[in-house]
Amino acid sequence: MADDLVAELLTALRAPRPRRLLLTGWFSFRDGEATAGDVLAQRLVSTALTRAGVPHDTAWSPVFRPDALSLTTADPRRYDTLVFVCGPVHGPQFDLLHRGFGACRRLAVGVSVVDPADPAVTGFSEVLARDGTPAPARRDLAATAPVGPLPPVVGVVLSEGQGQGEYGDRRRHTEVNARLTDWLAAKDCARVPAETRLAADDWRLCATGEQFLALVSHLDLVVTTRLHGLVLALRAGTPVIAVDPVEGGAKVSAQAHAEDWPALLTADTLTPQRLDHWWTWSLSEPGRTAAGQHATS
Template identity: 65%
Template sequence: MTDPMDEVIATLRDHPDGPQRLLITGWFSFEDGEVTAGDVLALRAAQEALTRAGIVHDTAWSAGFRADALHLDAAEPDEYGHLLFVCGPLHGEQIKALHRRYARCRRLAVDVSVVDPDAPEVAGFDLVVARDGVGRPRADLSVRAPLGPPPPVVGVVLTGGQGEYGAARRHEAVGALLERWVGGRDCARVPAETRLDSGDWRLCATPEQFLALVGGWDLVLTTRLHGLVLSLRAGVPVLAVDPVAGGAKVSAQARALRWPATLTADTVCERLLDRWWAWCLSPAGRDAARRRARLMGPGV
C-alpha cells in the first residue's frame, strides 16, 4: 500500500520557501463536529509522518474534547504557512469557514471522502488526497497509525432501582460517584444490563448471552447482586459496591462467596476504588476470580 502522506509531504517540500509551519485540522477541530476513534488514529498517522519528515506542526482540537489543547480560535492564521485537513467528508459549512479563516495558507486534505468534486469545500484545497469519491479507493490512514498497549475492558453494570430499600437507598449518589470515577480511568467501558429482553437487540436475551459478554471483559464494576455473582461465575474479577446504606444483598453475596473487592455505600471513595481496581487487575485478583469460578461449578 502506498502511504497517502507521501504525496502530502512531497507537496509541502515543493513549496518555493520549503516546508513551513503547518496546522493540522479535521472534524476533531470543530466545536460542532465530532471526534471518532478512526479520526484520531488517522491524525496520529499524519502526525507521525510529518514528524519523520521534520515538518513542524500543531494540531487544533475541539475545546469540548480537549479543553487543555490548542483550539481553532487560538490558532492564528498568520502563524502558519500550511493547513492540513485530516480524515472525514469534505462537506459542510465548517469546511467553508476553515477556507475563509485560513485563506492565506496553502491548504491540503488527506484521507478524506469526496462527495462532490466540484463543491467549494473540495475546490478550496490546493491538494486533495482522497480515500474515496475520486480516483481509486485508498486504505484509510487509521490502518497505519501507531497504537499503544490496549487498556482493560471493563463492564459497568449499575442499578438505579430497588425502591424496596426506601430511605436506605444510596443508588443515585453511588452511581454518580462510580460513573465519574470510571470515566477518568484508562479503560474501555462497556455499559451493560443483567435485565434480559428478547425484543431489544441492545440487551441479552438469555443468561448464556450475558455470561458470554462478561467473559470478554477484564473487570466488572457493579452495584448489582447478579453483576457480582455472574461475573465471578465467568471467572472475571469484579469490583462491587453495595448501594444500600448499611449493606444489603450485594454485601451478603460478597460474604457468601468470600469476595474481598466489595465496598458499601458508607465506605466507597476514590481511594478505595483505586486500591481494589489495582487488585482486581493484578494476577492475584484474576487468580482469585478464577478460583471462585471453579468453586461455583461449570461455567458456560
Template identity: 60%
Template sequence: MVGWFSFEDGEATAGDVLALRRVEGLVRDAALPCDVAWSPAFRPGDLSLETVRPERYDLLVFVCGPLHGPQITALHERFAHCRRLAVGVSVIDPASPAVRGFDEVIARDGPSLTPRPDLSADTRPPREPPPVVATVLTAGQREYAGKRRHEETVRRVTAWLGAHDCARLPLETRLDTRDWRLCATPEQLDALLVRADLVVTNRLHGLVLALRSGVPVIAVDPVAGGAKVSAQARALGWPAVVPAERLDGEALQHWWDWALGEGRARAAAHAAQPPPGALAQALARSLGPRLG
C-alpha cells in the same frame, strides 16, 4: 492540523484520531513542527479553532472525513494565506467550495477515483490494550427506601471510571427478547462477561455472574449500612466490596489495582471451583420427603 474533530459541532471518531496519529508521525519524520486544533467539546483547554492564531502557520492540513459544508469553507477563508492540504478524505462533490479551496487533495475515495485504504488502516493496535471494564449498575431498587444510595454510587463510579484509561462496556442483567440492545438469554450475557477484564457493579447478580465467569469484580453496596451485595460478597468469600458510605476514588483505586493483579487468579479459582450450592441443597432436603 485540523479535521472534523476540530469543529465544536463536529465529532471525534476513533478512525479520525488514528488517521491524525498517522499524519502526525509523517510530520515528525519530516522534522516539521505542528499543532492540532481540537474541539473544545472533546478536549477542553487544548488548542482550538477559537484560540488558534492563523498568522503563526503557513500550512493547514485537513485530516480524514468528507470534504463538504460551510465549516470547511470557513477554514479556507480564515487560513487563506496558508497552503492548504487535505489527506485521507472523501470527495463527494469535486466542484464544491470546500474541495476547491484546497491546494492539494489526497483523497481516499471520490467520483472517478480508485479507492485507497484509509489512513487508520495503516496503524496498528497496541500490544497491550487498556482493560475492558464491564459495568452492571442500577439506580433502581426502591424497596430500600431511605437507605438507597443508588444514584450517588452510580454517579461516583461512572465519574471515576470516566477518568481511567479503559474500554467501558455497559451491561444490563435484565433480559429482553424484544429489545435488540439487551441480551435475550443468560448465555448471551456470559459471552460478554467473559470478554471483560474487570466488572464494576452495584448489583448482586453483577457480582455473582462476574465471578461465575472467572472475571474479577469491584462490588459497590448502594444501600446504607449494607444489604444484599455485601451479604453475597461474604457468602462468596469475595473481598473487593466498597460500602456506599466509604465510596471514594481511593477505595475504588485500591480494589482496581488488586482486581487487575491478584484478583485475576482469585476470580479464576472461584470459577474453577464454585462454592457449594447451599440454597439448592436446602431446597433438595425440603423437597426430599415429597420426592420420595
C-alpha cells in the same frame, strides 16, 4: 495503502516546505465528532510530520479537549500550511475553515469526497482522498496509525437511580452511580455499559443468561452495583469490583460475603482511593486467579 497517502502528503509538502503547519480534522470543529478513527489518523500524520522535521500544531475541538489549541485560539498568521485529516469533506464547517485560514496553503489527506465540485473540496489546493474519486479506494489512515498497549475492557453494570425502591431511605444509588462514573471516566480503559436485564425485543440487551455470561467472560473487569453483576461475573471467572449502593450494605454485600469475594465497597466506604486499590488488585495476576477460582460451567 494508508502509508501511501502519508507518503504522498509528505511529497506534496516538500515544495514549498511549510514554515509551520496546522493539523486539523473533524476533531477540530466545535460541533464535529472526535472519532477513534479520526484521532488515530491525526496521530499517524502528526508522527510522520515530526519524523520529517515539519513543525506543526494540532487544533482540537474545545468540547473534546478544552485546554488545547483550537481553531478559535490558533492565529492564522502563524501558519502557512493547513492539513485536514480524515472524514468527509462536506458541510458548512469547511466554509469557515477555508475563510479563516484563507492565506494558508490547504491540503486534505485520507478524506472521503462526496461531491468533487463542492466548495468544501475545491477550497483545498490538493485532496489526497481515500474514496469518492475516480481513483481506486485507499486504505484509511487509522489502519496503520501507531498505538500503545491496549487498556483493559471494563463492563459497567449499574442499578439505575430509581431502582430498588424496597430499600427506601437507605438507597444511595444516584450518589453512588455518580461517584462511580466520575471515577471510571478518568480511568484508562474501554468502558462497556452492560445490563443484567434481558429483553427479546431490544437488540441492545442480552436475551438469555448465556448471552450475558458470554459478554462478561470476554471482559477484563466488571464494575457493578448489581447483585447479579457480581455473581455472574464471578461465575464467568471475571474479576469484579462490587459496590453496594444501599447505606449500611444489603444484598450486594451479602453475596460478596457468600462468595468470599474481597473487592467490595459500600456507599459508606466508596472513595477513589479504595476503588483504585481494588482496580489494581482485580487486574493483577492474584485478582485474575482469585476470580478464576469462582468460575463454574
